[in-house]
Amino acid sequence: MSFPIQLYVHVPFCEKKCHYCDFASWELPAVQQRRWTEIILKEIAVRAPLAQGRPVDTVFFGGGTPSLLATEFLERILAEIRSLYDLSRLREMSIECNPSSLKKEKLDLYHRLGFTRMSIGIQSFHADELIRLGRVHTPQAARLALETLAADGRFQFSGDLIFGVPGQTEKSFLASLEILIALGPDHVSFYGLTIEDGTEFARQQASGVLIMPEDGIYNVMYTAGVAMLRRHGYHRYEVSNFCKPGKPSLHNQGYWNGVEYLAFGPGAHSLYAGKRTVSPRSFEGYLDWGVGGFAPAACTEEILSADNLVSEAVLLGLRQSDGVHLGRLREMGFTLPEDVLGKWEKVGMLSRDGGAIRLIDEGWLFLDEIGSDLLARGKAAPVEVFR
Ligand code: SF4
Known part of the structure; x- marks a missing residue:
């Protein structure tokens, strides 16, 4: 029996860079989507032999904001994956979405393409916190996106929140969590804010205008959040991830359990054959790497001892x-x-x-x-x- 593998597609486009974000994602004009698609299609094909015909268990489109990707490109990428990899035993296909880019017509498209699960970056239901985080959506847009998903009923869906945001209180965090729970997601993730080098928050902190909450508040917020989720029937299956019975993220569980995966796109991490590889991280660096034939030497490689x-x-x-x-x-x-x-x-x-x-x-x-x-x-x- 051959063990399944997982596939990850990194879509690096965002409407606007959030203040805390150090992911490989950029505000790029729509014209760049075509260039990126041409290269990632080639990468998906070049790497296909590494899967050795093994069945794919889960596919995850992350980012960035995959829901910004034009339909034409998403369709071509999925067609390439389906033609080159064995998806006959696929258990889950997820896509990350920003509330502002999630429209009813998109749900029909995603359903037709085989997606089963959506992960929605909510972060907060308070306008002031969203502005501080540099998010493009409003609390109303977040509500609407989740209401649309709940009414649609065809997908599992998850909402993400951030705690420890400057100016946030335990009360405001729990109020966001309560609103999220009331909107009925199968799954909730929440993460404590950390300041990463190179981000807008790091610049604000260095210039003294960003005042972070005291360390102790993180534990208070986390513990209170866990208790609220438990009261509403969500099981903590990972330190930051909670789900209704039988509704975990299978893709993320695979990561935590050492399942091998192939990842495509700028800065994407793969794990297979006892090594971890990371593709060139900058947008142009990734495209150049593809144009040059995806030389393995350009990737960072770590043999797992x-x-x-x-x-x-x-x-x-x-x-x-x-x-x-x-x-x-x-x-x-x-x-x-x-x-x-x-x-x-x-x-x-x-x-x-x-x-x-x-x-x-x-x-x-x-x-x-x-x-x-x-x-x-x-x-x-x-x-x-x-x-
Ligand atoms: S939407 Fe996500 S990936 Fe894009 S900038 Fe914001 S946090 Fe980063």
Whole structure:
């Protein structure tokens, strides 16, 4: 039996660059969509042999703002994927959308093309917060997009929020979350704002005009958000991702579980054959790379060592409510001594059952610390120390 793989298409176009965003995305004139499409079609074809005929489990169009992509180009890209990859066992096909670019006619198009799931970048339902974040949409547009999706009923859909926005309070964050929940998404993601180099927020911070909330407020907002989602029947299946029963993002779960994937577009990360590769990140750099024949030497490549694989298994496993399977670590030659696990169990942050360790309660707030501790004090030797 051949293991499935996943496909990711990075669509780098945005109406306007958000103040916090360091993704490979740009405000580009529509004419650039054609140039990008011609190259990505070639990349999809050039990389097809790497899939070795394996079935594709999920396809994800991310960005950027994929919903800005002209119909003609989206159709051509999907036709190329369908002709070169085995989609007969496809379980999910997602597209990220900005509320302002999601129209009723688009839903008919996406349904016809086979999309099953939409991820909508909401971020906040407060106009002042949206303006501060540099978003192009209004709270009304966000509501309308989600109401349209709910009434349509043909897609699973997810809404994203950001917390820790300058000027945001716990009350305003929870008010946004409450509005989102009332609009009935199958899935909710929320992320704490971080300031990334090269962004408008980094410039504002350097010049002293951006005052970030105190660190402690992040934990308060996160914990209150988790509690609200739980009350409304959303299960935390990953530290920042929540879903109604049976409605996780299968594509993202694949990433966290080490499923191999091929990714197309500028700055796209792929994982296959034990290595991670990253395509040239700038828009023109990516196009030039394609024109020159997609030379592998132009990509960043990281061969995943045994240590890398253990780190990923521990850190990505801890992020998920399913936790880290100790048997899998043992197969990788890595064991966690009893005293290391016991230390975190004793303080009520980690539990052990069914052969797995999982974060519990406050442990979710200490994911990085616990992960680092387990990796630093675990043993890369098959010592049998488990209950
Ligand atoms: S819409 Fe998304 S990808 Fe585009 S600039 Fe804003 S955060 Fe970045």
